[in-house]
Amino acid sequence: MKISWGIVFFFCLLCGLHAAESAALKTRIIDLRGIMNTSYRDDLPGDFQNWTDQGPGNDLRNLKPGLLRLPEVTFQVVDPRTNRNRSVIMPSSYFCHFYPEVEFTLPLRKNLVMRTLFLLHCGAWVPGRNAVVGNLYVDYADGSTDHFPIRAEVELADWHSPKNWANARLAWSGKTADFTDCGLFYSALPIQNKPVKALRFAKGSAGTWAVFAASYTEQEYCFPEIKPFIAIENDEWKDFETSREVVEGSILDFSFLNHKPAGKYGFLKNVNGELVPEQSEEPIRFYGTNICLHALFMSHEQADLLAKRLAALGYNSVRIHHYDGLIVDADQDGNFKINEEKLDQLNYLIAALKKQGIYLITDLYNSRKPVKAKFQKSCPEIEGDRDYKCAAIFFPEVREDLKEFARLVWGRVNPYTGLTWAQDPAFLAFGVINEDTLILNIEQIGLCGDSLKKRFYRDFEAYCNPESVKFCPCVFHADSNVVFCRIFRRFLF
Structure with a gap:
């Protein structure tokens, strides 16, 4: 019997899946293109559109689209040029609140059984450890739901902090056009052994969440513990004592x-x-x-x-x-x-x-x-x-x-x-x-109380309205909108 691979490919797309597999775990790609809302390329700062809205010097244009093959999983990095300039899911946040204030829901037309869901993602303006940068909801066919808070320095970190964390391994690292280190992370989330009908991506309470890709496997998987490297004296390593003191009057005494x-x-x-x-x-x-x-x-x-x-x-x-x-x-x-x-x-x-x-x-x-x-x-x-x-x-x-x-x-x-x-x-x-800095304390660090946050929002937005200035803190943070900066300074002083 002949199999039409074109029909198979069409069926995979219909179900929100791609047939690419990782050799280690037999993972499959989940197609997120239909719910992506922005691009990781940002050609113009301050236009309330792409990535963090800070311009071409601080985006991920050096990330190559296509298959990203990792030891445990393969992801599909979407080329924004082939998807209406959309290659990332970025829920609304304080710094990027020009994005929709909605959950991004991906229905899975074929109720899937997955035991591990892998996410390729990162955060921007990420505050301290355990702050919730995003929320993932897994809806099962039986009507139940699992909630996964996406935590700073656990499931991800800021895209400018490329290193491994407990449930976040570095998937890709590079530099921005301004030569700043950057990277993406992938994390593994345990899924119950029953059909999944939808995935929902929602904003967190601090920072900005960016989801690039998702894949799954029918096998259970978690990352091995990160163990520190400890050197002890042996045949290879020898103890060496040195003094911290600079000899007075020597060539090293400044x-x-x-x-x-x-x-x-x-x-x-x-x-x-x-x-x-x-x-x-x-x-x-x-x-x-x-x-x-x-x-x-x-x-x-x-x-x-x-x-x-x-x-x-x-x-x-x-x-x-x-x-x-x-x-x-x-x-x-x-x-x-x-x-x-x-x-x-x-x-x-x-x-x-x-x-x-x-x-x-x-x-x-x-x-x-x-x-x-x-x-x-x-x-x-x-x-x-x-x-x-x-x-x-x-x-x-x-x-x-x-x-x-x-x-x-x-x-x-x-x-x-x-x-x-x-x-x-x-x-x-x-x-x-x-x-x-008000913006840092109120939202980026996320340690300022809700009542003071509300007072700031209320007073500042009221101050902006008479001059018809669109309230967007990320633009102030990027210092790319002269009018907004002028309003902010006058508001304070």
Whole structure:
């Protein structure tokens, strides 16, 4: 009996399937072309159409369409030129909310039995681990449904973070036109042993989900555990001890380049875009590092050693980072109380760094936990530090709390320098609030409370409406729409 392969191919298309198989697992391709809504190529930024709407420098045009063969599975990467410029499923999100606010449903005309569903996908603007970037629903013929949350750093990661995760293996990696690393992931989802009638793809609560392809197998499969590589001393690997200390006065000692103490020529000023001390005509180029959280608090001897080591390595600046929540405590009403021991340790470290010619930079607010009771009347929405950062833009009471902290800490004399932090020219600069960008805190990081999100949406969209500006945060993020940026700045200031 002769078989017409053309008829077989037509039947596969009708059922939403392709007959390509992976040698290892006998996987079959699921045809997603009919529900794809955008392209991974974006030729024009800010036109509310393709990919992340950031233009040709930040898209996936270097991804080749066709069969993508992997050890466990084969995927079909769709060529957008053959599918009405559509090659990806991208549900609506905060950054890409010009996409449809709908579920993308793929009916499977032939009720399939699949034990493992593979997805080729990635995220954009992906927040921290376990944040739900997308939601997949598997509808069975018996009326039941399985729900699979697509989690950050579990089933996928940001397309600019190409590496393996627990249930996400790197399927493809490359570079954007701007030479930024990028990649796609594939994950394996367990499906019950009964017919499936439809797949539904929906937005998550943070970030943006992008689905490129799907395949399935009738076999059960999960990725093996990722085991760390550990080297121990043996015939091949030998223990080698080295000192971190730079020999004083040696060719590797760069401490002679620093002004000692830092600030000896006065405060810095901006001279034609360069930082120049008040009492000098020579600009300074800064090379620095962070010291964060509990690493800031050490004995005086350790502080002297660290400062000397940093100067010898060529550092002339240090960022004092995430100190604010550790040097003050607050009672239930939000009244500040200095932690004298920790402030003494920090003050000594500042003096030790200054002595070695190391300038300092810090922020007034990093991660100090706000006391909710203090803002109960004016801003009950405040729960955590991300809320505080957003609320400081809207509420005078929150800004007054910030000033109170500044007066308490920055107005207090450091006994080891004889100056307040505000008076000390060793501080080259300070930020008011660390990572205070509204869009980052409200949606990308996804840690800002819902009530503050709603307030931002309401006020900003109302501000945009009189000027007929389409509200689209991804355009602001890409800095490609001058009108939108102007409106945003005026809204804040």
